Amino acid sequence: MFCDDNSYMAPLHLAGRLIMENGGETYRVEETITRMGRAFGFTEVESFAVPSGIFISYRKSDGSIETAVKRVQRKGTDLTRVDAVNAVSRRMEAEQLSCEEVMALLREIEARPPKITKLGLVAAVALSSAGWAIMFGGGVRDSITAFCVAFLGQAIAFALDKAGMRSFVSTLLGSFLGTLLPMLINQLGGGLTVDATVAACLMPMLPGLAMTNAVQDTLRGDMVSGISSATSAVLTASMIAGGALIGTTVFNLLTGGGLL
Amino acid sequence: MMELTLQLLLKLVSSFVGTLGFAIFMHAPKRAWLPASAVGGVAYALYWALQQFSLSEPLAIFVAALLGSLLGQLLARRMQMIATIFILLAMIPLVPGLGLYRCMHLLAQEMYSAGADAGVRAMVDIVMIALGIAVGSFTFRLFVRPAVPGKGAAK
Numbered sequence: 001m002f003c004d005d006n007s008y009m010a011p012l013h014l015a016g017r018l019i020m021e022n023g024g025e026t027y028r029v030e031e032t033i034t035r036m037g038r039a040f041g042f043t044e045v046e047s048f049a050v051p052s053g054i055f056i057s058y059r060k061s062d063g064s065i066e067t068a069v070k071r072v073q074r075k076g077t078d079l080t081r082v083d084a085v086n087a088v089s090r091r092m093e094a095e096q097l098s099c100e101e102v103m104a105l106l107r108e109i110e111a112r113p114p115k116i117t118k119l120g121l122v123a124a125v126a127l128s129s130a131g132w133a134i135m136f137g138g139g140v141r142d143s144i145t146a147f148c149v150a151f152l153g154q155a156i157a158f159a160l161d162k163a164g165m166r167s168f169v170s171t172l173l174g175s176f177l178g179t180l181l182p183m184l185i186n187q188l189g190g191g192l193t194v195d196a197t198v199a200a201c202l203m204p205m206l207p208g209l210a211m212t213n214a215v216q217d218t219l220r221g222d223m224v225s226g227i228s229s230a231t232s233a234v235l236t237a238s239m240i241a242g243g244a245l246i247g248t249t250v251f252n253l254l255t256g257g258g259l260l
Numbered sequence: 261m262m263e264l265t266l267q268l269l270l271k272l273v274s275s276f277v278g279t280l281g282f283a284i285f286m287h288a289p290k291r292a293w294l295p296a297s298a299v300g301g302v303a304y305a306l307y308w309a310l311q312q313f314s315l316s317e318p319l320a321i322f323v324a325a326l327l328g329s330l331l332g333q334l335l336a337r338r339m340q341m342i343a344t345i346f347i348l349l350a351m352i353p354l355v356p357g358l359g360l361y362r363c364m365h366l367l368a369q370e371m372y373s374a375g376a377d378a379g380v381r382a383m384v385d386i387v388m389i390a391l392g393i394a395v396g397s398f399t400f401r402l403f404v405r406p407a408v409p410g411k412g413a414a415k
Contacts, residue, residue: 023286025344076306078287079345086342114287121285128281134274135304199358203278204285206357208386209348215390233360241364 006066008040009056011102013070016047016054018085018110023077026050026217026225032089039092040099050224051232084109118158125204126151132203138196145192146200149181153201168239171205174224175243176250178202183251198244209231264312271308276301282352288345295335296349303328304353309376317381322388324354329396337404349395356385 010087016029029049037045037058044059051074057067090103091097097105116124129150133142156177157170178201186192210233218226279300283293307324311317332346359382366375 028342028344029351062372077285079292079348080287080289083289083342083345115290116284116287124284126281128278130283131277131279131281135271135278136358202361203357204282205350205362206355208357208360209352209353211357211360211382211386212351212355212389212393215386216393219390219394237357237360237364240361241368244361244365244369 003104006060007065007099008037008042008058009068009165011056011099011106012036012047012056013054013068014103014106014110015058015085015089016049017070018106020049020051020054020072021075022081023074023079024082024085025213026222027220028086029054032086034093035089036102039089039097051228052096075233076119078114080115081109081112084112102164122151122154122158125154126138129200129203131200133200135195136193136196136199138193138200141190142192142197142200145182145190145197149178149201150204152181153177154204168235171236171239172243172246175202175240176247178205179244179247181253183247184254187255202240202244205236207236207240210236268305268309272301272305272360279349279352286348286349289341292335292339292341292345295339296332296346299328299331299335299346299350300353302331303350307354318384318388318399319353321385324390325351325389325392326396328354329393330400333397333400333404343397347396351389351393354385356382356390359385 001036016033018033019029020026026049027119030047033047033049033054033056034045037047037056042060044060044065054070054072055067057065059065085106088102088109092102094174126147130143130147133146153174157174160170160173161167179198182192182194182197182201186194186197191247210229214226214229214233216226217223217229228231238250276297279292280297283296288296303324306327307320310320310323315323328350329347332350333343335341335346336343359378363375363379363382366372366378
């Protein structure tokens with residue numbers, strides 16, 4: 001044991017941050033931190049997580065309490081990382097790991113490059129949209145259109161993300177394209193089921209999951225997390241509706257103006 | 261009947277493909293891709309089939325979410341992974357993101373009563389899904405022994 005009582009905060013925070021950043025639930029952050037703290041041998045460990053920050057405190061062997069706060073930001077969803085951090089905390093329950101060993105394991109998870117390239121991710125989104133188009137009652141042509149539009153939308157979203165744009169800009173633009181393009185293609189004789197195609201194109205952006213998580217958090221008694229996820233879900237839905245409204249308006253201007 | 265079966269198969273396959281795309285996009289562990297997508301497809305197919313038998317929308321979505329949750333927990337236990345992976349992905353075809361969007365879209369066009377209607381419907385579906393997941397995990401915990409001793413009472 002080379003760690004003194006103060007250095008246990010770093011692995012606890014890193015684990016919490018990794019779970020939160022990669023889309024894990026707030027209760028999982030709290031549960032994992034408490035489990036790790038117990039495994040380190042602290043009897044009194046408390047953690048409180050909300051989507052924008054993590055609070056941890058534990059009682060040291062000299063009786064004083066160590067507390068620290070960390071700001072975090074949700075980045076995206078990487079379930080492999082969440083699962084890996086969870087596995088580390090489980091392993092700590094089973095065998096004695098030192099502070100350095102845990103830190104090394106977590107750093108390795110953080111540094112591990114994603115297995116799928118950006119192009120692969122774009123293709124995955126396009127594939128899923130192609131599936132949704134059929135699920136929403138569309139045909140083969142809807143499916144192909146949804147594939148292409150979703151591919152384009154996600155590629156633009158990644159490009160904007162790389163340029164440091166806030167995520168709502170790409171949501172706005174994505175829903176604009178996802179509404180306008182299927183309507184235009186239909187107008188030009190594509191013969192689409194417009195509803196199904198538009199729905200399929202918007203599906204990757206829609207905040208249904210965030211909303212479901214919000215209700216689950218609330219049911220569990222995590223009111224702050226619940227309200228904060230619900231707020232962000234409503235904001236995303238508004239952005240998509242805004243983009244779709246602009247898309248519809250542009251379409252009406254184009255067709256009403258006799259251009260098409 | 262023949263046509264219904266065919267349609268059911270189509271719903272199953274299309275929601276499977278849709279969920280698979282999400283599984284890849286959400287960086288789910290590779291060996292979870294196919295099982296998780298299968299749960300998503302089966303849950304959605306059940307939801308669709310129940311609706312064909314004129315079960316009410318909220319009830320159909322509750323039963324489908326319950327099945328998705330149970331299957332997800334079982335798979336998570338068998339494959340030694342967190343249940344979130346399977347449950348999250350299984351709910352994707354069921355979640356009424358489209359309803360939320362439709363609500364906002366109608367409200368933006370000043371169609372307030374239609375917008376409120378769509379919003380309330382979406383909200384009911386969402387609550388039903390959350391309840392389905394919760395009841396699923398509760399049932400699972402009742403009947404299946406916790407994997408790690410002493411872990412059963414934890415959330």
